[in-house]
Every structure is written in structure tokens, then in C-alpha cells.
Amino acid sequence: MEALDEIKVRIEAAIPGARLEIIPNPGPANQSSLLLDHAHASTVARFLRDDPALRLDYCSNVTGVDWLERTVKKKVKVKKVVEGEEKELEETREEIFSGYLEAVYHLYSMAHKHGPLVVRLRTRDRAEGAHLPSLTPVWRSAEFQEREIYDLYGIHFDGHPDLRRILMWDEFTDHPMRKDYREPDDYEYEPTPHDDVLEKAKQHYVPRPAQDGTANIAAQ
Amino acid sequence: MASAPPIDEGLRSELQKQGIWVTSMQELYNWGRRNSIWPLQFGLACCAIEMIATAASRYDLARFGGEVFRPSPRQADLMIVAGTVTKKMAPQIVRLYNQMPDPKYVISMGACAISGGPFKQGYNVLKGIDRYIPVDVYIPGCPPRPEALLHAFMELQRKIDGQKLTGTGKAAFLDKTVPSEFPVPAFGAHDLEPPANADVFHPPKIERH
Numbered sequence: 001m002e003a004l005d006e007i008k009v010r011i012e013a014a015i016p017g018a019r020l021e022i023i024p025n026p027g028p029a030n031q032s033s034l035l036l037d038h039a040h041a042s043t044v045a046r047f048l049r050d051d052p053a054l055r056l057d058y059c060s061n062v063t064g065v066d067w068l069e070r071t072v073k074k075k076v077k078v079k080k081v082v083e084g085e086e087k088e089l090e091e092t093r094e095e096i097f098s099g100y101l102e103a104v105y106h107l108y109s110m111a112h113k114h115g116p117l118v119v120r121l122r123t124r125d126r127a128e129g130a131h132l133p134s135l136t137p138v139w140r141s142a143e144f145q146e147r148e149i150y151d152l153y154g155i156h157f158d159g160h161p162d163l164r165r166i167l168m169w170d171e172f173t174d175h176p177m178r179k180d181y182r183e184p185d186d187y188e189y190e191p192t193p194h195d196d197v198l199e200k201a202k203q204h205y206v207p208r209p210a211q212d213g214t215a216n217i218a219a220q
Numbered sequence: 221m222a223s224a225p226p227i228d229e230g231l232r233s234e235l236q237k238q239g240i241w242v243t244s245m246q247e248l249y250n251w252g253r254r255n256s257i258w259p260l261q262f263g264l265a266c267c268a269i270e271m272i273a274t275a276a277s278r279y280d281l282a283r284f285g286g287e288v289f290r291p292s293p294r295q296a297d298l299m300i301v302a303g304t305v306t307k308k309m310a311p312q313i314v315r316l317y318n319q320m321p322d323p324k325y326v327i328s329m330g331a332c333a334i335s336g337g338p339f340k341q342g343y344n345v346l347k348g349i350d351r352y353i354p355v356d357v358y359i360p361g362c363p364p365r366p367e368a369l370l371h372a373f374m375e376l377q378r379k380i381d382g383q384k385l386t387g388t389g390k391a392a393f394l395d396k397t398v399p400s401e402f403p404v405p406a407f408g409a410h411d412l413e414p415p416a417n418a419d420v421f422h423p424p425k426i427e428r429h
């Protein structure tokens with residue numbers, strides 16, 4: 001398969017107006033990915049599927065990611081005039097990335113036996129009812145997995161033929177894989193609690209006024 | 221029957237040597253029941269594989285009269301909750317239990333069925349089937365070996381053997397006031413409603429700080 005930047009150039013030539021971005025992955029996997037814009041996502045997806053050199057006809061996996069708002073500290077060198085002398089100083093700057101939800105597609109080619117090409121879509125924010133274009137019309141195998149992402153992360157896929165919850169029941173309103181999900185409190189009986197569970201289990205402990213003294217219990 | 225004065229064990233074995241077999245209705249009844257426990261045929265997760273192994277030839281549950289796995293709750297005496305009970309599955313388990321005729325028994329097999337097991341802190345697994353239905357025998361393990369299930373089965377046979385048919389302290393299934401059906405939990409917005417049946421679920425109170 002061609003390098004990702006070559007693919008990007010070809011897509012941009014074939015689909016005018018498509019805004020693509022390469023998301024580098026500097027880790028050991030070195031698997032960079034292609035971020036698509038919402039408006040051209042399905043056109044680009046069709047291109048990836050039908051282009052004779054690529055033929056990415058198989059979407060093996062779709063997964064969701066929840067990115068909270070995060071600040072990244074960067075060290076930058078700045079030139080400053082200190083006591084009439086120009087000096088190079090190091091300054092730390094904070095960059096704030098706002099939170100978003102992401103769907104990641106892993107594409108392979110059965111015809112050419114190559115892949116994966118990793119494609120990403122990002123929502124504007126983490127608010128309830130975040131939207132993304134569905135790629136199920138392009139790759140049928142994305143259907144259940146997009147439903148799963150909808151169920152667990154709450155991303156609505158526009159153009160999905162049958163967007164219902166798949167793992168949790170229909171009446172359920174939460175999205176349990178979101179990082180701010182709070183599970184119901186059913187920690188009445190925890191024989192060996194520790195860490196977070198210990199804190200939750202403590203809410204259910206029976207006070208022992210005889211041993212601990214009423215004053216201590218009230219203070220807690 | 222149980223109200224009759226119990227026969228002396230020595231006399232009984234003496235009579236048996238002469239070819240006279242003395243027994244009671246209760247003994248005969250329980251003997252028949254404990255040696256033909258028909259389990260409900262269903263499995264929920266990995267523990268079910270061990271249950272299948274228990275029923276197959278190597279461990280052979282048939283030696284204890286438990287090999288007739290029934291595909292219908294109407295014909296089953298025993299519910300082996302073998303595996304992870306997800307919250308989405310729990311109402312169906314309770315419904316199946318309600319559809320079983322009395323007398324009925326429940327074995328809670330494996331860490332999952334007892335407490336949620338390795339998935340206890342997950343968002344989707346019920347923390348023990350005893351939140352909704354009464355359990356007769358618990359088997360710890362992940363998964364419990366077939367020997368453990370056989371042990372549970374024998375424990376259950378012992379329990380059935382000890383059940384009285386009349387008088388005070390007679391078996392609960394003969395007592396009309398003891399419920400044999402339990403409310404099926406509903407799917408709520410955040411959890412099952414109610415999260416546990418307070419009439420059934422009595423976790424040990426932990427006194428700690």
C-alpha cells in the first residue's frame with residue numbers, strides 16, 4: 001500500500017474540498033491515521049473502497065474513543081531581551097485541547113491483501129447527541145459496531161440504517177464507556193473492597209457507636 | 221408420615237435382613253425427588269462449559285439422577301445459574317424461575333452468579349442472582365470444576381432428603397404463605413428497577429469503618 005501522505009494527496013486531487021489531516025502516531029506501532037471531515041467522509045470512504053490501487057473493501061473494526069478536554073504543556077524557546085542583551089529562554093506554554101468523541105475505522109483490502117488503513121472521525125464536542133456521518137452505507141460490516149459506539153459512547157451516526165442500542169436495553173439512557181459515566185450504587189456487600197470500591201462500600205457500612213463513639217461517626 | 225414415631229434403626233435393619241422393608245411416605249417421596257432432579261437446560265457463560273462437562277460421560281451427572289436437562293422451565297426442578305448474569309439477562313432468569321413449578325431449587329454456580337465475579341465493577345453485570353431469587357447452594361470458583369458442581373448437587377440432595385412434608389418446620393414449598401414467584405425487575409433508565417428485591421436479598425451487614 002502507498003504511504004499515507006501519498007494517499008492523502010491523491011484523495012485531495014480526486015475529491016475537491018475534502019479536508020484531510022494526518023494524525024501521527026509516534027508510538028512503537030507507528031500507525032498514523034487519516035482524519036476525515038464530516039461533509040466529505042462518505043465520499044472519501046467510497047474513494048478508499050473503490051480506488052483500483054487501494055480497494056479497501058473490508059472494514060474490520062470500528063471503535064469509539066472518548067477524549068476529555070486536556071492541556072498539553074510544551075516547552076518553547078523564545079528570544080527575549082534581558083538587561084539589554086538578547087537571550088534565548090525556555091518557556092512552558094499550555095495548549096488546551098477541547099474534548100471530543102472519536103470513531104476509528106480499520107480498513108483492509110481483501111482484493112490486494114493489504115492494510116490496515118486507519119481512518120478517524122471526530123465529533124465537535126462531547127455534548128449529548130454528538131453527530132458523525134455513518135459509514136455503514138459504504139461498509140456494511142460497520143453496522144453493528146456503529147450501533148455499539150452509539151450505545152456506549154452516545155455518538156449518533158447520521159445515515160445509519162438502524163441506529164438502536166445493541167448491548168444495553170432500549171430504556172437505558174447512559175453511555176457507560178464515556179469517561180464521566182457514573183454507575184449506579186450497588187455496593188451494599190463488598191467483602192474485600194479496596195481503592196475506589198472501598199470508598200463506595202463505606203457509604204453502606206453500619207455504624208458501631210459502641211466501639212467508635214457517636215462523636216466520631218457524626219464527624220465522618 | 222413424619223408424625224408417626226420414628227422407627228428404631230436397629231429394628232429396621234433387622235427387619236430388612238428378613239426381607240421386610242420399612243419406610244415412611246416422606247422418605248420414599250424424598251428418595252424419589254432427590255434422585256431425579258431435572259435441571260433447566262440453559263447456560264450463561266464459561267461456567268456453562270463446566271456444567272456441560274459435568275453432564276457428559278467423564279463426570280456423568282446421570283449417576284446422581286440429574287442428567288435429564290429439560291428445555292422447558294415447566295418440566296424442571298433445578299435451575300443451575302451457570303455463568304455471568306448480565307443486567308439485560310436478569311429479568312429473563314427471574315421469569316424462568318417463576319415459570320418453574322414447585323418444588324424448585326437454585327444452584328448459583330461460579331463467582332459471576334454469586335457476586336458478579338470478575339465483572340463485579342462493570343456497568344452491565346448483576347452482582348449476584350440472589351438479588352432477585354433465593355439460592356439453595358452456592359459454588360465458588362471461576363469456573364468451579366465439575367467435581368464442585370457434583371458436590372453442590374449432592375449438597376442439594378442432602379437438603380431435599382432433610383425436607384419434612386408435614387408438621388412444624390415443613391418444607392417451604394408446601395407452605396402456601398411462602399412465595400414461589402418473585403417480581404421480575406424492569407429495565408430502568410440507569411439500572412434495573414429495583415436494583416435488588418429486598419425480600420430476597422439479605423447481604424451480611426458489614427460492620428467496619
Ligand code: SF4
Pocket residue numbers: 265266267268302303304329330331332333337338361362363364
Ligand atoms: S465465574 Fe468465571 S468461569 Fe464462571 S462465568 Fe464467571 S468468568 Fe466465566
